[in-house]
Amino acid sequence: MSDRKQFRAIKGTRDILPPDSALWNWFEHTAREVFESYNFGEIRLPIFEETTLFARSIGEETDVVAKEMYTFQDRGTIQVGYPQTVEEVISSDEAVRAAWELKRLPQTPENELRVNLMHHACRSIAEEGAPALLRFVAELHALDLGDSITLRPEATASVCRAYIEHNMQALPANQKLYYIGPMFRRERPQKGRYRQFYQIGAEVLGQSDAPAIDAEVLEMLLVFFNRVGLTRTTLYVNSIGDKNCRPQYVELLREELRKVKDKLKEDSQRRIETNPLRVLDSKIPDEQPIIEKLPRISDHLCDDCRAHFAKLKEELNLRGIEYRENWRLVRGLDYYTRTTFEVTAEGLGSQNAVCGGGRYDGLVELLGGPPTKGIGFAIGTDRSILSIEEGGNAPRIGGLAAYIAWMGQASYPTAVNIAGKLRAAGLSVELPPEEMKFKKSLGLADKLGARYALIIGEDEVASRTFTLKRLADGDQKKLAEGELLEYLESERRR
Numbered sequence: 001m002s003d004r005k006q007f008r009a010i011k012g013t014r015d016i017l018p019p020d021s022a023l024w025n026w027f028e029h030t031a032r033e034v035f036e037s038y039n040f041g042e043i044r045l046p047i048f049e050e051t052t053l054f055a056r057s058i059g060e061e062t063d064v065v066a067k068e069m070y071t072f073q074d075r076g077t078i079q080v081g082y083p084q085t086v087e088e089v090i091s092s093d094e095a096v097r098a099a100w101e102l103k104r105l106p107q108t109p110e111n112e113l114r115v116n117l118m119h120h121a122c123r124s125i126a127e128e129g130a131p132a133l134l135r136f137v138a139e140l141h142a143l144d145l146g147d148s149i150t151l152r153p154e155a156t157a158s159v160c161r162a163y164i165e166h167n168m169q170a171l172p173a174n175q176k177l178y179y180i181g182p183m184f185r186r187e188r189p190q191k192g193r194y195r196q197f198y199q200i201g202a203e204v205l206g207q208s209d210a211p212a213i214d215a216e217v218l219e220m221l222l223v224f225f226n227r228v229g230l231t232r233t234t235l236y237v238n239s240i241g242d243k244n245c246r247p248q249y250v251e252l253l254r255e256e257l258r259k260v261k262d263k264l265k266e267d268s269q270r271r272i273e274t275n276p277l278r279v280l281d282s283k284i285p286d287e288q289p290i291i292e293k294l295p296r297i298s299d300h301l302c303d304d305c306r307a308h309f310a311k312l313k314e315e316l317n318l319r320g321i322e323y324r325e326n327w328r329l330v331r332g333l334d335y336y337t338r339t340t341f342e343v344t345a346e347g348l349g350s351q352n353a354v355c356g357g358g359r360y361d362g363l364v365e366l367l368g369g370p371p372t373k374g375i376g377f378a379i380g381t382d383r384s385i386l387s388i389e390e391g392g393n394a395p396r397i398g399g400l401a402a403y404i405a406w407m408g409q410a411s412y413p414t415a416v417n418i419a420g421k422l423r424a425a426g427l428s429v430e431l432p433p434e435e436m437k438f439k440k441s442l443g444l445a446d447k448l449g450a451r452y453a454l455i456i457g458e459d460e461v462a463s464r465t466f467t468l469k470r471l472a473d474g475d476q477k478k479l480a481e482g483e484l485l486e487y488l489e490s491e492r493r494r
């Protein structure tokens with residue numbers, strides 16, 4: 001009659017266990033090394049933000065915002081605090097209204113409810129006095145109205161929010177920032193697609209939109225991919241124009257799409273009105289010949305955007321970066337302008353994009369900051385590691401250097417002491433917590449994948465020389481304590 005539930009990780013989430021986690025750490029560590037060599041610094045961001053930050057930056061019509069965000073109502077307290085006296089009530093009401101009008105309280109339905117509640121309460125408190133005040137505070141508590149909060153589906157919006165919040169435009173030169181961490185999207189899970197997935201991203205924010213910035217960001221990305229053995233990749237680039245030329249192109253695209261509406265499937269039909277660029281993302285086979293005949297943004301760029309794109313390609317050539325142009329690369333998020341890019345990798349099936357990015361001049365301004373240029377990318381860690389593993393390029397990382405096979409209680413103190421010394425020298429050492437039979441102990445050393453077994457019995461303790469057995473071929477050496485460390489360290493370097 002057991003009703004004990006077997007808990008499992010929620011659909012679309014997973015545990016990364018050793019030894020895979022060592023590969024993940026190495027991957028992230030290498031990103032830090034490469035990015036820091038380009039003078040990028042790490043920004044650590046919150047996992048959740050106000051919902052409106054994502055809605056406004058990513059765009060209400062995108063799949064991410066419309067269908068995929070993990071959003072919840074926080075338990076809250078009113079932002080301006082509870083009034084304590086009747087006099088304070090009057091000024092609190094004014095404070096809330098002023099905050100609302102000055103847009104310091106986000107204009108959400110919840111906040112509107114708060115403002116109205118406060119206003120009604122204030123009137124009755126002014127008439128009735130303290131009893132009404134107490135009732136009002138109790139009501140607010142009961143309502144527990146908090147802000148609408150979302151687990152971040154991506155981090156560019158947060159980076160821009162932080163840029164504005166910390167007044168980073170006042171700092172000298174462009175801000176070059178990178179982040180590492182989990183993102184959350186309620187997508188349909190499949191190979192390479194999760195609901196909690198991990199990204200490593202980099203952003204450059206500042207006053208310049210020089211194509212050399214775009215090229216350097218791409219160079220850094222490819223140097224990193226090269227360093228981690230993610231080599232079977234293709235870089236696609238495109239320019240999607242800016243606020244001067246994109247709206248006209250989108251309108252033209254919409255008109256052309258309306259003409260062929262009947263031949264398109266439901267999703268694309270809807271997108272004609274909501275977000276026609278997204279039709280170009282369609283993978284539906286029947287739609288491909290239709291899409292191929294649509295007008296292309298490259299024929300409709302304004303002079304500035306055309307020059308920017310030409311210079312970018314020149315800069316890529318200068319750096320010896322191979323790329324392909326893909327006019328359909330518009331990306332799912334609304335905020336991109338000009339340069340967009342994507343890197344695909346082999347061995348991943350349909351979810352083969354390992355990195356996406358582009359320019360987002362204007363996003364900081366859209367979020368209430370100063371006019372700012374921006375470019376960045378996000379690498380999907382889950383997929384990158386999958387591709388490295390499938391390509392057989394995953395390095396053997398770490399692993400157990402030595403297993404200490406101690407026998408006899410009298411040798412235990414020496415075993416503890418030597419384990420400590422080897423560990424302090426940076427070696428990974430397993431010290432069995434209980435005495436074991438010699439054969440069993442060596443068998444376990446083998447199963448754990450240790451490179452060496454260090455045998456410490458009572459004879460070894462008496463003579464202070466130890467037997468080091470290489471488990472791969474059974475080769476044995478007798479070494480004094482001082483030689484032992486030296487030998488294991490030189491082996492590690494080989």
Ligand code: AMP
Pocket residue numbers: 154185187192193194195197198199332353354355356357378379380381382383
């Ligand atoms: P995006 O933020 O949509 O531009 O995505 C950038 C990269 O993140 C993609 O190229 C993928 O490698 C990765 N990515 C996006 N969504 C997911 C997901 N649901 N699961 C795993 N990786 C993802």
